[in-house]
Amino acid sequence: MPDLDEILEKYPFVQRDNLIPVLQDIQDEFGYLSEEAIVKVGKYLNLPTVKIYGLATFYHHFRFIAKGKYHIKICNGTSCHVNSNILIINELEKKLGIKDEEITKDGLFSLEETTCMAACGEGPVMAVNDKYFTNLTIEKVAEIIDSYKSMEE
Amino acid sequence: MSEKVNFKYKDFLIENVLKLKSDKPEKEVVAQLNLIQRKTIDKPVITVSINSSSIISGVQKLKTDIEEYLVDRNIDAEIIPVGSLGLSSLEPVISIQLPGKTRLFYKKVLPENVISILDGSFNNFIQEENILGQLKNDIQDAWEQVPFLDELAYFQNQQRLILKNCGFINPESIEEYIASGGYKSFYKVISKNTPEEVCDIIEKSMLRGRGGEGYLTGKKWKIAYKTPSDQKYLICNAGESDPGAFMERLLIESDPHKVVEGIAISAYAIGVKKAYIYIESEYDLAIERVKNAIAQAKEFGLLGHDILESGYNLEIIIKKGAGAYVCGEETALISSLEGKRGKPHSKPPYPATKGLYNQPTVVNNIETLVNVPIIIEKGIEWYKSVGTKDSKGTKVFSISGKVEYTGLVEIEMGTKLRDVIFRVAGGIKNGKRFKAVHIGGPSGGSLTEKHLDTLIDYESIMLTGVSLGSSGMVVLDEDNCIIDMVKYFMNFMQKESCGICIPCREGTRRMHEILENISKRPKDENGHTTLQRFKGVMQLESLAEVLKDTSMCGLGKKASNPVLSTLKWFRDEYEEHIFERNCEAGVCQELRTFEIDVDVCNGCTLCAKKCPTGAIFGTVKNVHFIVQDKCIGCGICFETCKFSAIISK
Amino acid sequence: MLIDIEVNNKKIQAKKGETILETLNRNGIKVPTLCRMDGFTPTGACRMCVVEAEGKSGLIPSCSYQIEEPIKIRTHSPRVIQARKMLVELLLSNHPDDCLYCASNGNCQLQDLAVELNIRERRISGEKTKASLDQSSPGIVRDPAKCILCGRCVRVCEEVMNVFTFDFYKRGNKTAIATSMNKDLNFSNCINCGQCLLVCPTGALYEKTNLDIVQQMLNNTDVTVIAQYSPSISVSIADELGLRSGKDINGVLNAVLRRIGFNKVFDTSFAADVAIFEQSAELADRIKNDENLPMMSSCCPGWIKYMEQSHPDMIDHISTTKSPQQILGTLIKSYFAQREDISPEKIFSISIMPCTAKKFEAQREEMTHKGISDIDVVLTTRELLKLIKLYGVDAQSLDEEMPDIPFNTRSSAGKMVSVTGGVAEGVARTLNYHLTGKELPNIKITKLRGFKDRKEVSVKIGKQEIGIAVVSGLKSANKLIAEIREGKSDIHFIEIMACPGGCINGGGQAFNNDEKTLKARSKTIYDLDDKEAINVAHKNSNLISLYNEFLGEQLSEKCIKLLHTKYSKRDVLL
């Protein structure tokens, strides 16, 4: 895993407008933003950490905890909503015991609601890591989650 | 267009794209051009649509299957990625073109039927159930009994200017883009027009911004052009923050060079040396393709230093959004690019005079910019002949919800709403009844059946109280509840407000709560909470007005649009929820009441076991009943009963 | 250029480019504001100041809208009033119903607005944001539930103090104000200056109050309860006590404090003289040995914490002399206790300061010897006013009294330490005497006076040019430090006060801190300097006997032990 310094080196100019790209790179690499990373970026870009923290908490994509081994993205776009995705979200929340932006205690699953994934005709849609599932029903999600759970046993 | 310029572009095309010497005989040039345009081919060509929609439908696996198929059978054929035809719900779409024959398009191609489809095509036999159509062409033989694409209702009722190339050409190849007439407009303006002239052309064409306000693009450019500064900026707004839209994503994925060309011409017109594309970081494929397009354009001398020896320099930089609806708003977008929280600013000053780093900055929607090369190519008069008196050109929508075909549609301004929904998108799915169409996402509004004959243009839509905001168009059927949808948008807004100003931050939250209370089961409500609920409802309208009146930016100003438009057109549905405590569509779960049909119940006890509040009583083999006071309307019993003994009211 | 505009059907003139609000205010028309602060660029966040303008579809914020052309405005049309009222109601719908118990009760802009807009009924209600009280800091309490997110604290801390403790956090209905990584305030980089709570319009930020323990001790006959008060107090609260302002009311204050029940009452100005006396000797030493120059003043604990966290490599530049509060604290529990034969444990020493950072200072580890703190409790000016009310003391009916022996004399220099430039002026005077044995020919150094955030002079002392810089507000302090890092070397002494204008504008002062009030406070102080005979620290008679009887020479071993302290690097998130 490249360390923080390598990421920072890609941004030779100390400019505030590099802040979001730097944080995006760090998150791509490490999965989330740690306090250590924020302090380091602050030193590097000469910015108070509170400004970085304030910025990062503003944007939806930045996380402060790692993702689960299986990161579930469930589409909560308008079309999926009118196709009753709320039933699917409820089922997921029930089966995993977590809500949007949370992670299960065992670190296996994390949940994220997204906007339209561009497959509205097939909605409701979700993705587990890179694998997509479409036309979801309550039974189908239950099975999917169970199959991932059983893989871990 | 002067002869000289025309000639020069052709030289450019011949040398760079066809990789021929410019003194080659015309015949050879045409032959080579046909080859790139795939009018003539020497070996079979298979195109696979690779875009966000088809990836979810499993196109990656399909592509490997096709490759294996060809290797296994030793067939020498070319596989080319293309973008999206717009028919997202029919993905994966592939096309097969055999030498001398027209290009055949197949829809919904799954790994399991790929072999029979390919077998068939290579043997002149067509798998009918997957066939979409063929692409008309005058020098190739047509397939029999296969409809031409432009005869399909979906294409027939569209006018494709923006989407012309989408799904047909390889988005990763600048050669294909140029061979289809690409960068000609850029070449033309840069060699022939002064920046001011270009601003003039665009102003005269009456092109209006597609991103929200419908402001005259040429006018905005001129303001920035005339504001003195060494450094001006152009930002292509491809933020697409509407949670239900996917137009910008698919457009970039399918024709990234068109976007680059649009930016290049616009930048030249405004006097910009640095342009940004603001694009959602989650849009991996779109980012990859536009990055590639920029690199290719640079290689061809169309971007970078001293473009086409004109002395003009332009750099296009991709900026990835980090997920915030409000960053679609131009001043918030600018804050975000500066590396700050996406906080809007009061206007005036407008970005055109004081924007990014306090310099004159034009923010344009991506669709607006893609219109620019078309106007240059076709001329002002032609462009003005498309559309209505005050709304020129076309409009692209991403249509979704309960329609037969979801995907992208591009219609001439002035097309009837009805035609878009019932002709282009194939009408309502599963034979259900149309209920409403929601235009413009969380800042937009809903229209009813009686608006179906409304023309889609800025003015007509505005008359209904809805604005032609984003490109999202979502169709609802009888199974959808209007309150539920408005609540969905309001929930979105309360999360997405930047939180700076009081009306928007606190108001969206309260409005969401009021809507929630309307759609809640009020059975065990005591006098006090009933009073609170009614007070809330009474406040809904005035809250909506105050939000509109006092919010700092468009997000707050427009956040009440869904409420206001539905209060206007679906008032009876609100009243039904409030006074009769009934949700006709059965979506507001807590408003449902359930009863057990004594004639059907056989006392299996399953429902009683599953009921989370123990509201169902009964003993084995005896009829069960529901204690309404305890029931919370979750509907679990309804879903559980195998004998349909539970009736929802 | 003047532009004719129409306000509420009356023609008035606006200057081109000024905001609507400025025009209105000049013409005596009042429009409510919440997020706006004098001297800051408007953000237009709260929307409270909206007005109706002809031809505009929405209402426009008067605080940020600049007048460029003729415009017709209505400031109190039904539509405007309705909107403002709704905005306040929206705030209240997410606000605890807590006025009666609130630190800001009676001094709250939200409360005022609710009254002004005649809100008598809860029309909008709903779930309230849950937030927990942060009491971790010794100086400042944060009650996020009462925060209306006006952003003033963020801006003061950032733009004036350069400390960057707060920023907005999250967005939408979860928006809040947070410290870096959402840590409690005592783990943050907050220097406790209290400038943010001066600007907070509600009870979301207030000082940590210690009144309870003070009352308890006042009831305890076993303990000698001693009060000292900062030189700035007696020039700040005359109005509040119903006395004529513009005069130093220390005589009355002594009487008031005795009526409340303090056994002994001292004026910290005495210790300020001691601090000046010691610092001058220290400075002379450093100049002689050419080490750790420029020397920085040490009387402001906000500044010291800032140095410890942000410039730890430069802490040797800070004078090691304790602040006046701590000097007097030490002297009370040593010299005074010995003299009066009271055991230090039986003394409860409180200090009344215009400052929340002093609360922090009093509990620093360095300020405690063998488990006994130099100062037991610090009260702010505001707490003092409450205490006076609580004990029902009528200041108007009291005659002036003297402070207690043995600290009952002071010079006017000791008084001046509470205003920016005052310490430097005092040190210059005493340094001159220390080095030359003579008084400065021109004792008044006017270039060091006034509210500019940075002042610099060169004073000829003996044969030497001594460079003196004065900064207030840490933003300018930071700039100066940067210059020094880059090699600026013509400065020997820097006086730094965290609060802009110095302690007369401290975070613990009574709330009316507008420019006019500050000017009046500083005038009162400088008037004393003109009028009084003793205006150098080294002529303070009690100070002379203190050194003769107890401390010995300046910088003697005893002095070092009692009157000096040390600083160390602090790890906080910057």
Ligand SMILES: Cc1cc2nc3c(=O)[nH]c(=O)nc-3n(C[C@H](O)[C@H](O)[C@H](O)COP(=O)(O)O)c2cc1C
């Ligand atoms: C809340 C909000 C979200 C917006 N989102 C977008 C967006 O996603 N894409 C866009 O082009 N414009 C968006 N806009 C409009 C932009 O502020 C701006 O008007 C537009 O980009 C100007 O381009 P145009 O003149 O080409 O329409 C949004 C506006 C608001 C208030």
Ligand code: SF4
């Ligand atoms: S209207 Fe909403 S999004 Fe816009 S500035 Fe105000 S709080 Fe932010």
Ligand code: SF4
């Ligand atoms: S902050 Fe103001 S309105 Fe809120 S409880 Fe305190 S006094 Fe009342």
Ligand code: SF4
């Ligand atoms: S007390 Fe001073 S340093 Fe602390 S947060 Fe407030 S303004 Fe900032």
Ligand code: SF4
């Ligand atoms: S704490 Fe006070 S000053 Fe800071 S944002 Fe909240 S209300 Fe405003």
Ligand code: SF4
């Ligand atoms: S300047 Fe005075 S009031 Fe302000 S923090 Fe420093 S000592 Fe306290």
Ligand code: FES
């Ligand atoms: S809304 Fe879910 S894929 Fe479009």
Ligand code: FES
């Ligand atoms: S005072 Fe004008 S918006 Fe707050």
